[in-house]
Structures are given as structure tokens and as C-alpha cells.
Amino acid sequence: xxxxxxxxxxxxxxxxxxxxxxxxxxxxxxxxxxxxxxxxxxxxxxxxxxxxxxxxxxxxxxxxxxxxxxxxxxxxxxxxxxxxxxxxxxxxxxxxxxxxxxxxxxxxxxxxxxxxxxxxxxxxxxxxxxxxxxxxxxxxxxxxxxxxxxxxxxxxxxxxxxxxxxxxxxxxxxxxxxxxxxxxxxxxxxxxxxxxxxxxxxxxxxxxxxxxxxxxxxxxxxxxxxxxxxxxxxxxxxxxxxxxxxxxxxxxxxxxxxxxxxxxxxxxxxxxxxxxxxxxxxxxxxxxxxxxxxxxxxxxxxxxxxxxxxxxxxxxxxxxxxxxxxxxxxxxxxxxxxxxxxxxxxxxxxxxxxxxxxxxxxxxxxxxxxxxxxxxxxxxxxxxxxxxxxxxxxxxxxxxxxxxxxxxxxxxxxxxxxxxxxxxxxxxxxxxxxxxxxxxxxxxxxxxxxxxxxxxxxxxxxxxxxxxxxxxxxxxxxxxxxxxxxxxxxxxxxxxxxxxxxxxxxxxxxxxxxxxxxxxxxxxxxxxxxxxxxxxxxxxxxxxxxxxxxxxxxxxxxxxxxxxxxxxxxxxxxxxxxxxxxxxxxxxxxxxxxxxxxxxxxxxxxxxxxxxxxxxxxxxxxxxxxxxxxxxxxxxxxxxxxxxxxxxxxxxxxxxxxxxxxxxxxxxxxxxxxxxxxxxxxxxxxxxxxxxxxxxxxxxxxxxxxxxxxxxxxxxxxxxxxxxxxxxxxxxxxxxxxxxxxxxxxxxxxxxxxxxxxxxxxxxxxxxxxxxxxxxxxxxxxxxxxxxxxxxxxxxxxxxxxxxxxxxxxxxxxxxxxxxxxxxxxxxxxxxxxxx
Numbered sequence: 001x002x003x004x005x006x007x008x009x010x011x012x013x014x015x016x017x018x019x020x021x022x023x024x025x026x027x028x029x030x031x032x033x034x035x036x037x038x039x040x041x042x043x044x045x046x047x048x049x050x051x052x053x054x055x056x057x058x059x060x061x062x063x064x065x066x067x068x069x070x071x072x073x074x075x076x077x078x079x080x081x082x083x084x085x086x087x088x089x090x091x092x093x094x095x096x097x098x099x100x101x102x103x104x105x106x107x108x109x110x111x112x113x114x115x116x117x118x119x120x121x122x123x124x125x126x127x128x129x130x131x132x133x134x135x136x137x138x139x140x141x142x143x144x145x146x147x148x149x150x151x152x153x154x155x156x157x158x159x160x161x162x163x164x165x166x167x168x169x170x171x172x173x174x175x176x177x178x179x180x181x182x183x184x185x186x187x188x189x190x191x192x193x194x195x196x197x198x199x200x201x202x203x204x205x206x207x208x209x210x211x212x213x214x215x216x217x218x219x220x221x222x223x224x225x226x227x228x229x230x231x232x233x234x235x236x237x238x239x240x241x242x243x244x245x246x247x248x249x250x251x252x253x254x255x256x257x258x259x260x261x262x263x264x265x266x267x268x269x270x271x272x273x274x275x276x277x278x279x280x281x282x283x284x285x286x287x288x289x290x291x292x293x294x295x296x297x298x299x300x301x302x303x304x305x306x307x308x309x310x311x312x313x314x315x316x317x318x319x320x321x322x323x324x325x326x327x328x329x330x331x332x333x334x335x336x337x338x339x340x341x342x343x344x345x346x347x348x349x350x351x352x353x354x355x356x357x358x359x360x361x362x363x364x365x366x367x368x369x370x371x372x373x374x375x376x377x378x379x380x381x382x383x384x385x386x387x388x389x390x391x392x393x394x395x396x397x398x399x400x401x402x403x404x405x406x407x408x409x410x411x412x413x414x415x416x417x418x419x420x421x422x423x424x425x426x427x428x429x430x431x432x433x434x435x436x437x438x439x440x441x442x443x444x445x446x447x448x449x450x451x452x453x454x455x456x457x458x459x460x461x462x463x464x465x466x467x468x469x470x471x472x473x474x475x476x477x478x479x480x481x482x483x484x485x486x487x488x489x490x491x492x493x494x495x496x497x498x499x500x501x502x503x504x505x506x507x508x509x510x511x512x513x514x515x516x517x518x519x520x521x522x523x524x525x526x527x528x529x530x531x532x533x534x535x536x537x538x539x540x541x542x543x544x545x546x547x548x549x550x551x552x553x554x555x556x557x558x559x560x561x562x563x564x565x566x567x568x569x570x571x572x573x574x575x576x577x578x579x580x581x582x583x584x585x586x587x588x589x590x591x592x593x594x595x596x597x598x599x600x601x602x603x604x605x606x607x608x609x610x611x612x613x614x615x616x617x618x619x620x621x622x623x624x625x626x627x628x629x630x631x632x633x634x635x636x637x638x639x640x641x642x643x644x645x646x647x648x649x650x651x652x653x654x655x656x657x658x659x660x661x662x663x664x665x666x667x668x669x670x671x672x673x674x675x676x677x678x679x680x681x682x683x684x685x686x687x688x689x690x691x692x693x694x695x696x697x698x699x700x701x702x703x704x705x706x707x708x709x710x711x712x713x714x715x716x717x718x719x720x721x722x723x724x725x726x727x728x729x730x731x732x733x734x735x736x737x738x739x740x741x742x743x744x745x746x747x748x749x750x751x752x753x754x755x756x757x758x759x760x761x762x763x764x765x766x767x768x769x770x771x772x773x774x775x776x777x778x779x780x781x782x783x784x785x786x787x788x789x790x791x792x793x794x795x796x797x798x799x800x801x802x803x804x805x806x807x808x809x810x811x812x813x814x815x816x817x818x819x820x821x822x823x824x825x826x827x828x829x830x831x832x833x834x835x836x
Contacts, residue, residue: 008090014107015100017092025070025090036060042068048101049074105156106187116169118190120216122199125172127296135317140167150174155184177205181218193220193227213239228302231257282311284318330833333464335443355394362540363446368396371451372403384409392419399424430455471715471748472830475508477516479708483694496687498524506695507822509831511539518543530554533563555579568596568604580623590625597631599651615662628668629656637675637700675699697818712802715748729784735776742788746798749781753825755814763813765798
């Protein structure tokens with residue numbers, strides 16, 4: 001393993017290019033950029049001007065040069081004379097920029113002698129990769145493909161991440177047509193392979209399924225040590241047998257497989273898989289019950305056995321596998337509907353995944369709008385019989401089929417019939433549906449849109465989604481889960497997790513976030529006021545919910561909706577007891593309460609001298625049960641105040657111990673908030689409370705750079721005008737024009753949560769990657785930004801904060817904290833929920 005240093009001249013040598021332009025530019029290259037929209041920083045970056053389809057990367061050289069990029073890889077057929085306009089830049093001229101990128105990545109891969117797992121197949125690549133990462137990362141430093149980077153561009157970028165710290169690498173490789181995999185094989189050079197399965201995805205460019213298998217196998221035909229595959233897939237097994245490949249097989253039917261699956265038993269929550277390996281019985285349990293997850297888990301099991309992990313270790317890690325989400329958008333719809341927009345992989349397997357996701361939303365009235373499936377190698381009748389069975393099995397209430405094939409096969413007297421309990425409608429085209437379907441029937445339902453691109457389901461989405469203006473808050477639920485798991489990894493297995501979803505889940509949307517958290521097995525949710533908890537109950541959230549600030553007139557609702565109040569004073573205790581007495585006949589079991597102790601925050605809570613009386617009061621009322629005892633740390637995010645944290649923990653220990661020991665049943669104790677989890681992990685007690693960190697904002701230095709952004713606030717340019725010196729912009733004429741200037745108007749103002757004090761250049765939007773300062777005062781519904789020198793037009797996106805532009809910068813400009821920025825975002829701003 002070598003510590004290769006890549007300069008511009010070294011890269012030119014590797015890819016066989018010629019350096020022109022400024023020959024003195026030869027800094028070390030660490031970052032590869034291929035999309036100008038992904039620009040982060042100019043230092044140590046080389047831009048590959050890729051061409052293809054409707055885009056040409058050479059068009060963005062001027063923009064990136066202005067941003068400070070000084071190293072470019074360009075095609076020989078481009079106008080090299082124009083590069084004289086960039087005197088400080090060096091250009092590596094090659095015959096083909098994509099081929100050069102792949103060649104560089106292949107060379108980089110050759111510098112590392114570590115296990116590399118190459119993963120291909122029709123479905124499950126990302127899940128297998130991510131699950132392997134989850135199970136390997138506790139004991140190894142793992143390099144893996146970002147998300148679904150498995151293409152001709154994604155694979156080189158994935159491999160480029162390899163460095164000397166890595167013990168193992170996990171790379172996906174996907175193809176959509178013949179002659180692609182050989183290029184990826186030269187880049188990945190896997191030592192262990194995984195062939196997940198074969199299916200219809202991207203099948204239209206292959207003559208038959210056998211050709212597709214042969215093409216995918218090219219990933220493993222050179223120096224592979226072992227190839228993991230399922231012998232029960234006869235088509236894959238027959239073709240593998242024709243090649244000289246060392247294999248590690250698994251099977252439910254063939255006892256001669258390396259791993260013989262003896263039994264698979266699922267209950268409502270998990271699946272126990274028993275197998276025979278080297279003549280011995282072994283087993284694992286996974287927290288999933290669907291067939292795809294079982295298959296993916298077995299593939300991962302094989303890889304870990306190949307890597308000589310003890311099965312005891314594998315089994316322990318399998319128990320904690322976390323769900324890997326797919327590419328979907330979850331949006332609020334008309335008339336209290338919830339819309340899932342999923343146009344990724346319109347095939348049978350992808351439909352099953354999307355329906356499973358819809359079921360996970362715990363909605364009673366499920367609607368599927370499905371177009372003809374255009375990517376399938378199955379005979380049409382067989383394909384749609386499978387669709388009918390899937391729709392029935394997944395509990396769809398209403399099925400709307402769009403397309404000639406669905407109309408022909410499912411019409412009355414047709415070859416295929418749905419279950420009688422399913423209401424069904426069929427339309428020849430999307431236009432036919434929009435013109436003739438009773439749109440008022442969409443009311444309080446969850447609707448899954450699953451359509452091939454040719455059917456333009458975006459027209460249906462536009463009709464169904466909740467009408468709102470063009471400013472949106474994009475909420476990345478995958479990143480929310482990653483942040484949750486970041487903190488979860490710091491805790492003992494038995495430690496419970498409570499997550500704050502108060503204040504509309506910090507502005508991100510309390511139901512959608514709560515549902516995701518419930519799906520990922522948190523133990524408690526917390527709201528500030530009873531109405532927030534009632535709303536979650538009405539929308540199907542069944543997790544225990546603590547109400548932190550119960551108001552006097554809401555205790556009856558708290559009891560009726562099975563919420564658990566925070567009791568912080570004798571007055572609040574008396575108010576709860578009064579409500580209990582009034583509802584005595586309706587009580588089925590004691591009301592759970594959470595006791596708050598004041599250990600130094602001096603906000604709400606009982607003091608040490610209150611504890612004896614408090615215990616007596618609770619013991620005297622059999623209609624009360626203590627669920628937890630907690631306190632709040634005032635300075636857990638301040639290293640200079642660590643002594644005070646320890647002072648609070650000491651007081652909490654004494655006070656809570658006295659309460660816990662006074663009752664015959666177990667009582668949960670918790671004092672750590674988000675920063676406390678990172679800085680005082682040893683005091684996690686029975687449960688911790690997570691807040692801002694789950695939403696992607698680091699509360700302390702220990703978490704800096706380790707969390708994933710969850711919220712992105714975006715809007716669109718409504719109008720662009722040009723003004724000359726002497727003109728003014730906005731109320732009070734505070735935006736003064738001193739030179740020829742392009743002004744863009746964006747539909748976001750202080751009524752949306754854009755603080756008025758951000759006007760007059762205090763903050764900027766980001767348009768096509770470039771800063772556009774706010775000009776003049778922020779208005780109620782609009783503001784104006786300076787887009788001079790930015791290549792943009794009306795309807796382009798303007799970003800206030802996102803993955804690359806942190807919300808902390810906006811908070812700093814307002815002299816406040818990110819919490820306030822997040823929670824001030826108006827509910828008229830449409831929330832869009834993204835799952836990769």
C-alpha cells in the first residue's frame with residue numbers, strides 16, 4: 001500500500017494526457033469534481049469536464065474558474081484555444097474525460113492491497129453494501145460507495161475515496177447495457193464478490209436474462225478469491241458453472257452449498273435464520289421479516305463468514321441491522337392525504353419495496369396509482385398476475401391502473417382479477433385519468449405514485465400535492481436516521497432513546513419525523529404541549545409520548561390520548577389528580593408520569609427538599625405510576641462548565657435514587673441531552689434524550705463534522721431585472737445600487753421565517769453554487785437578491801441552507817442559535833420528505 005501523491009502532472013501521466021496552460025500549477029489533488037453544482041471548495045480540486053446526453057461539462061469551466069478551481073481535465077475535441085482565457089489554470093487534455101476518470105480510479109485502486117467487496121445484481125446492492133458497512137465498521141475502517149454510486153461515474157468516485165486508513169472496501173457496480181461492466185471491473189478489482197440476484201431492472205438493453213448475467217459476471221472474472229451467490233437461482237448458478245470462478249454458495253435446497261439454510265422463521269418483528277456451515281449448526285436473527293431483507297442478510301452473512309468473523313459476533317451485529325431507505329419523496333397532499341412519489345425502478349421488485357414503505361406509514365386507507373410496467377422480461381400475463389398478488393398481499397384498498405396493458409388485462413372479464421375487497425379503476429393514459437377520475441375521492445388517504453417516466457406521473461403529483469408557494473423545506477429522512485444511529489452507537493445496547501419532536505419536530509414536521517423514528521425503534525417521543533401529542537395519536541403514532549409542559553386545561557386530553565405528562569411541581573400534580581378524578585370511570589390503568597427534578601437549570605422541577613413529600617403523594621394515589629425521573633443539564637455543550645455538569649449529575653443521582661428506591665417497580669432514569677450523550681456518555685443511566693443532533697446540527701465540538709444535514713430551505717427565482725447606479729431596491733430604499741446589477745426576486749419573506757435582520761447583505765442565497773446576497777429589507781412574502789455575474793434564469797433554485805451551506809451560518813448572521821432558525825420556518829412552507 002503506497003501513499004500516492006497526485007499532482008496535476010502525475011495525474012496527466014497516469015491518464016496519458018497532455019498538460020497545457022499554466023505549467024506552474026501543480027498542487028496536490030485530493031478532490032474530484034464532475035458536477036459544478038457539487039462544488040465545495042477550489043483547493044486541491046480537479047474538475048473532469050464530462051460530456052454525454054444533453055450536458056457538456058466544458059460549459060462550466062468559466063464558472064468554476066471564477067470560484068477558484070485551477071485544475072481541469074478536458075477533451076481534446078474541445079476548443080483548447082479558449083483556455084487562454086484562464087491564465088492561472090492548468091488543463092490536462094485527454095481523448096475522453098470519462099475514460100480518463102476511470103483510468104485514474106483504476107490506478108488508484110491498484111495502490112491498495114486490502115479486501116475489496118464488489119457487489120452487483122438487479123436489486124439489493126445498496127442494502128447489502130450498507131448492511132455490510134453496519135456490521136464491519138465496529139471493528140474495521142471501511143471505505144464504501146456513497147449511497148447508490150454504482151455507475152460508470154459513481155464507481156470511480158467511490159474508489160477514489162480509498163486511503164491508507166481503510167481496512168476493507170465495499171463497492172457497488174451496476175450496469176444498464178452490455179460492455180459496461182468490464183470497465184468497472186478494472187476499477188473495482190474485487191477480491192470478494194456478491195451477486196445479489198437477477199431481475200428485470202434495466203433489462204431492456206439486453207437480449208435476454210442470460211446475457212445480462214454474463215455481463216454482470218464480468219465484475220468477478222479476474223482474480224476473484226470468492227464469489228457469494230445463491231444456488232437456488234438456477235439461471236445465475238448455471239452460468240457461473242461455465243466459468244472458472246471460486247465460489248461461496250448458499251442455498252435453502254442444496255445441502256452441498258457452503259452455507260445451507262436449514263430454516264427461516266419469522267414473527268411480527270424479526271426473523272430467525274438457521275444454517276449449517278462446515279457441518280455445524282449456526283443461526284442469526286434479523287429485525288426484518290420481508291423476503292428481500294432475508295436474502296440480503298444471508299448474502300452479508302456469507303461475506304462475514306468468508307472474512308473469518310466468529311458467528312457469535314455476526315449474530316450480535318445482525319440483531320441491530322438498521323433499515324436502508326430507498327429513493328422516495330413523502331409529501332403532504334390535498335384534503336389531508338399523504339403522497340409517496342416514487343418513480344425509481346418501475347419494476348416488480350421496486351413496487352414491492354414501495355408498497356412496504358407505504359405500509360410502514362401505518363395508514364388505514366391505502367391507494368396505489370400504477371402505470372404499465374415497461375421494464376420486465378416476464379411475459380405480460382405472468383407479470384401482472386404477480387402485480388395483482390402483490391397488491392392484494394400488501395393490503396392496498398384502492399388500485400388505479402393507468403396504461404393499455406393494465407386496462408386490457410384487468411378489465412371486466414379480462415385474464416386477471418383483483419381481490420373483491422379492492423376498489424379499482426383503470427385508464428388508458430394519464431390524460432384519461434386526469435380528465436375522468438373523481439378527484440374529490442382523494443380524502444384522508446395515503447397515495448403511492450409508481451409510474452414509468454413515459455406516463456408523466458408528475459402531472460398527477462402536481463394535482464394531488466398540497467397547493468403551496470414555491471418555497472420548500474426539504475427534509476432528508478435518511479440523514480435523520482443516520483444521525484440517530486450515530487448517537488445510538490455511543491450507547492449501551494440496553495439504553496433507551498427518547499427523541500424530541502416538539503415544535504413541529506424542530507420545524508421539520510412532527511408526524512413524518514415521528515413515524516420515521518418509530519420505524520427505527522426509538523423508545524419514546526417528547527412534545528412540549530398536549531395538542532402536539534394528540535395530533536400524533538390521531539395520525540397513528542403509538543410510541544409512548546411525554547408531554548414536557550402540560551397546561552392546566554389539557555390534562556383530560558393527556559389522559560384520554562394515553563400521553564404521559566411531565567410533573568414538575570405539586571401544583572401540576574394536583575391538576576393531574578383533579579383530571580383523573582373527573583375521568584375515573586374511563587381509566588383502565590394508572591396514568592404514567594415523568595418526574596422532573598431541578599438540579600441546577602432552575603427552570604422547572606422539584607427541589608431536593610420536595611422529594612419526601614412527593615414520594616408520599618404519589619404512593620398515596622394508586623392511579624399514578626412513575627415512568628421516569630429526569631433532569632436537564634444547563635451546560636452540557638460548554639467544556640468550560642463541565643464542573644457544573646458534574647455538580648448537576650451528583651444532585652440528580654442523590655435525588656433520583658431516593659425516588660427509584662421508594663417504589664416496587666422499575667423507573668427509568670435519564671439526564672443526558674444530545675451534547676451530554678457525546679461528552680458525558682458514562683452517565684447515560686437507563687435512557688437519553690436526543691434533540692438538535694438528530695436534526696443534523698452539532699451541539700458540541702465532539703460532534704462537529706460527524707452529523708448529516710437534514711433540512712434544506714429552497715425557493716425559486718420569480719423574476720430577474722437589471723438596474724443601474726442610483727436605483728434603490730425594496731422598502732425604505734435601503735438597497736442602494738452603485739453599479740450595473742442583476743436583481744432576482746424570490747418568494748420567501750419574514751412570514752415564511754426568513755428573519756428581517758438578514759436583509760441588506762447580512763446573508764445570502766446560493767444560486768447555482770454562487771453566493772447571492774440579500775439586497776434591501778426582507779419583505780413579508782418576498783426578498784431580493786443580487787445575482788450579478790451568476791449564470792441563472794427565472795425558475796432556477798435559490799438555496800438558503802442545505803448540505804453545503806450550513807444553517808449555523810444563518811443563525812450566526814442573526815446572532816441566534818440554529819434552534820430558532822429551524823423552528824421559525826412557517827408551516828406555509830411546504831415540507832418535502834426525501835428518502836434516497
